[in-house]
Amino acid sequence: xxxxxxxxxxxxxxxxxxxxxxxxxxxxxxxxxxxxxxxxxxxxxxxxxxxxxxxxxxxxxxxxxxxxxxxxxxxxxxxxxxxxxxxxxxxxxxxxxxxxxxxxxxxxxxxxxxxxxxxxxxxxxxxxxxxxxxxxxxxxxxxxxxxxxxxxxxxxxxxxxxxxxxxxxxxxxxxxxxxxxxxxxxxxxxxxxxxxxxxxxxxxxxxxxxxxxxxxxxxxxxxxxxxxxxxxxxxxxxxxxxxxxxxxxxxxxxxxxxxxxxxxxxxxxxxxxxxxxxxxxxxxxxxxxxxxxxxxxxxxxxxxxxxxxxxxxxxxxxxxxxxxxxxxxxxxxxxxxxxxxx
Amino acid sequence: xxxxxxxxxxxxxxxxxxxxxxxxxxxxxxxxxxxxxxxxxxxxxxxxxxxxxxxxxxxxxxxxxxxxxxxxxxxxxxxxxxxxxxxxxxxxxxxxxxxxxxxxxxxxxxxxxxxxxxxxxxxxxxxxxxxxxxxxxxxxxxxxxxxxxxxxxxxxxxxxxxxxxxxxxxxxxxxxxxxxxxxxxxxxxxxxxxxxxxxxxxxxxxxxxxxxxxxxxxxxxxxxxxxxxxxxxxxxxxxxxxxxxxxxxxxxxxxxxxxxxxxxxxxxxxxxxxxxxxxxxxxxxxxxxxxxxxxxxxxxxxxxxxxxxxxxxxxxxxxxxxxxxxxxxxxxxxxxxxxxxxxxxxxxxxxxxxxxxxxxxxxxxxxxxxxxxxxxxxxxxxxx
Numbered sequence: 001x002x003x004x005x006x007x008x009x010x011x012x013x014x015x016x017x018x019x020x021x022x023x024x025x026x027x028x029x030x031x032x033x034x035x036x037x038x039x040x041x042x043x044x045x046x047x048x049x050x051x052x053x054x055x056x057x058x059x060x061x062x063x064x065x066x067x068x069x070x071x072x073x074x075x076x077x078x079x080x081x082x083x084x085x086x087x088x089x090x091x092x093x094x095x096x097x098x099x100x101x102x103x104x105x106x107x108x109x110x111x112x113x114x115x116x117x118x119x120x121x122x123x124x125x126x127x128x129x130x131x132x133x134x135x136x137x138x139x140x141x142x143x144x145x146x147x148x149x150x151x152x153x154x155x156x157x158x159x160x161x162x163x164x165x166x167x168x169x170x171x172x173x174x175x176x177x178x179x180x181x182x183x184x185x186x187x188x189x190x191x192x193x194x195x196x197x198x199x200x201x202x203x204x205x206x207x208x209x210x211x212x213x214x215x216x217x218x219x220x221x222x223x224x225x226x227x228x229x230x231x232x233x234x235x236x237x238x239x240x241x242x243x244x245x246x247x248x249x250x251x252x253x254x255x256x257x258x259x260x261x262x263x264x265x266x267x268x269x270x271x272x273x274x275x276x277x278x279x280x281x282x283x284x285x286x287x288x289x290x291x292x293x294x295x296x297x298x299x300x301x302x303x304x305x306x307x308x309x310x311x312x313x314x315x316x317x318x319x320x321x322x323x324x325x326x327x328x329x330x331x332x333x334x335x336x337x338x339x340x341x342x
Numbered sequence: 343x344x345x346x347x348x349x350x351x352x353x354x355x356x357x358x359x360x361x362x363x364x365x366x367x368x369x370x371x372x373x374x375x376x377x378x379x380x381x382x383x384x385x386x387x388x389x390x391x392x393x394x395x396x397x398x399x400x401x402x403x404x405x406x407x408x409x410x411x412x413x414x415x416x417x418x419x420x421x422x423x424x425x426x427x428x429x430x431x432x433x434x435x436x437x438x439x440x441x442x443x444x445x446x447x448x449x450x451x452x453x454x455x456x457x458x459x460x461x462x463x464x465x466x467x468x469x470x471x472x473x474x475x476x477x478x479x480x481x482x483x484x485x486x487x488x489x490x491x492x493x494x495x496x497x498x499x500x501x502x503x504x505x506x507x508x509x510x511x512x513x514x515x516x517x518x519x520x521x522x523x524x525x526x527x528x529x530x531x532x533x534x535x536x537x538x539x540x541x542x543x544x545x546x547x548x549x550x551x552x553x554x555x556x557x558x559x560x561x562x563x564x565x566x567x568x569x570x571x572x573x574x575x576x577x578x579x580x581x582x583x584x585x586x587x588x589x590x591x592x593x594x595x596x597x598x599x600x601x602x603x604x605x606x607x608x609x610x611x612x613x614x615x616x617x618x619x620x621x622x623x624x625x626x627x628x629x630x631x632x633x634x635x636x637x638x639x640x641x642x643x644x645x646x647x648x649x650x651x652x653x654x655x656x657x658x659x660x661x662x663x664x665x666x667x668x669x670x671x672x673x674x675x676x677x678x679x680x681x682x683x684x685x686x687x688x689x690x691x692x693x694x695x696x697x698x699x700x701x702x703x704x705x706x707x708x709x710x711x712x713x714x715x716x717x718x719x720x721x722x723x724x725x726x
Contacts, residue, residue: 009530020596024560163657170372183390224720294555315556
């Protein structure tokens with residue numbers, strides 16, 4: 001295909017991606033070094049309160065935002081502040097203080113480090129669970145009767161298709177307050193349980209939710225992969241005396257390895273962006289994630305201000321994290337592709 | 343699997359069957375449960391005992407419920423309606439729709455079926471059954487509590503139908519633009535073997551990894567201040583991009599482009615290159631070959647990608663909640679609004695009813711398009 005034809009075919013898509021993905025990255029980078037603040041002016045304000053015979057008036061000097069006469073909005077200035085926003089987000093001075101005191105728990109009081117810890121643990125702990133559960137479901141469905149496979153796949157797809165916010169809400173409603181599952185747990189253990197009052201129970205529920213949500217995706221892919229297992233290899237393994245577990249470990253899993261890497265890559269990308277769980281479980285006070293932190297900076301507060309600069313700083317730090325996380329799997333894929341091409 | 347060597351012992355079969363049953367229960371339970379909760383009065387919906395939630399005593403006491411007759415007639419009607427939808431409706435559609443526009447015929451047929459179903463099931467059956475129930479006396483008493491007052495509150499008083507229309511507009515826009523732009527790019531990437539194509543795909547993969555909040559942080563200030571920024575070009579008519587559905591559509595299309603072009607590229611690779619090569623030998627340019635030869639056969643892949651685009655647009659929360667204001671909000675961020683309003687248990691059950699309303703179309707989608715979803719998930723992985 002000539003370059004010109006290729007160019008015109010991919011141009012609309014590439015243009016949209018550059019405009020709404022590449023350009024914002026540059027914009028975020030620049031914004032993280034700036035702060036936009038309203039221009040304040042000091043004006044004299046006279047307040048009079050009614051007195052008995054005469055009014056008592058006091059004059060005081062107040063600082064108020066300047067309002068533009070033409071547009072009616074507050075005038076703002078944007079100034080370069082260097083790494084100030086990064087410092088606000090990371091709060092490294094408190095971190096060094098905590099390290100020198102030896103009290104590492106204090107580091108987790110800072111929002112960013114709390115979010116980082118949760119996001120990393122969430123991503124790395126749910127990965128083996130998702131792959132394991134997906135593989136088990138795929139093996140079990142492979143064993144099932146033919147007439148059952150359709151309905152079972154239908155039911156298995158539901159957690160994957162449902163809106164993430166609603167999926168986490170449905171689990172929230174099962175456990176909140178005296179929900180039926182909490183009541184059952186209380187009956188078994190004999191104690192009062194509040195699932196949403198402390199961080200570790202909320203985190204467990206979030207891990208459960210993520211595995212519930214992504215296991216169908218892993219299941220469908222593994223199930224397709226299981227259909228293409230080489231029967232000859234399997235039979236020669238049986239002749240060599242391998243038992244069922246050894247067959248799984250030495251024939252089936254290596255056959256599925258490219259799919260495992262694919263699922264791992266997609267799962268790393270997606271769970272690093274964990275966000276809807278925080279919204280659905282309403283855990284902002286206890287558990288937050290990196291993407292939620294950036295989102296929270298961008299939501300206007302009561303006065304209508306958005307902390308764009310801190311949001312940009314937090315977004316850049318989040319992006320550095322995902323790049324670091326993905327370097328290893330991507331390098332392996334790159335090496336495989338180069339090896340395959342030659 | 344052949345022969346006795348690969349035959350499984352009974353214990354393994356029983357164990358795998360039990361695990362599968364457990365997984366199916368786990369997968370469906372939360373969704374089915376919130377559907378059950380949404381039809382009960384607030385005290386029943388959040389009752390501590392599961393039996394109370396299912397039977398709904400407080401709802402029954404208030405007079406809202408289903409008697410045995412209601413349940414039998416309702417289930418029979420549902421069964422026959424669904425069966426006819428899968429057997430009789432296709433025949434009618436193929437008979438009455440003009441040749442070549444069978445998609446239009448299906449849309450009309452589905453819409454007519456849906457409207458007729460809603461009219462009969464919610465409009466005609468309740469009064470008729472209500473009359474019969476009052477005649478039957480004790481046999482017509484409700485045995486399972488059921489009330490639709492929450493749905494009426496959500497859709498009527500809280501005007502959820504507006505959010506529904508917004509969701510439909512945004513999702514339709516996302517799907518059509520995404521597919522148009524993506525098919526062209528996917529075809530170009532599939533047919534060109536150049537290393538530039540490969541690098542574009544890797545770049546798309548990197549873009550797919552970016553958290554969406556990073557991107558929205560980039561253009562939020564631009565959107566909010568767009569009126570002043572664009573003033574030199576458009577003068578007084580410069581738009582404020584914040585809160586505009588079409589701006590959100592553009593953003594969602596672009597954010598999901600990497601995923602779309604990867605999926606469409608793998609579908610186009612499955613269409614043999616000989617097809618368009620034969621067309622080009624006959625004198626067509628690349629674009630004409632695409633339009634005449636590839637477009638008729640690309641629909642299965644396009645439908646599958648369209649499904650995933652629909653899901654991404656419909657389920658999105660972050661972009662729509664940050665870039666849309668209260669008037670134009672789609673359904674999913676509107677649920678978050680219910681939390682702020684949530685002070686009583688009634689509000690909570692209304693939030694449950696809203697959540698079930700959002701999930702119902704997805705449920706239908708999986709039922710109708712299950713095969714396409716499965717093939718879409720595996721196409722990218724197994725072959726790519």
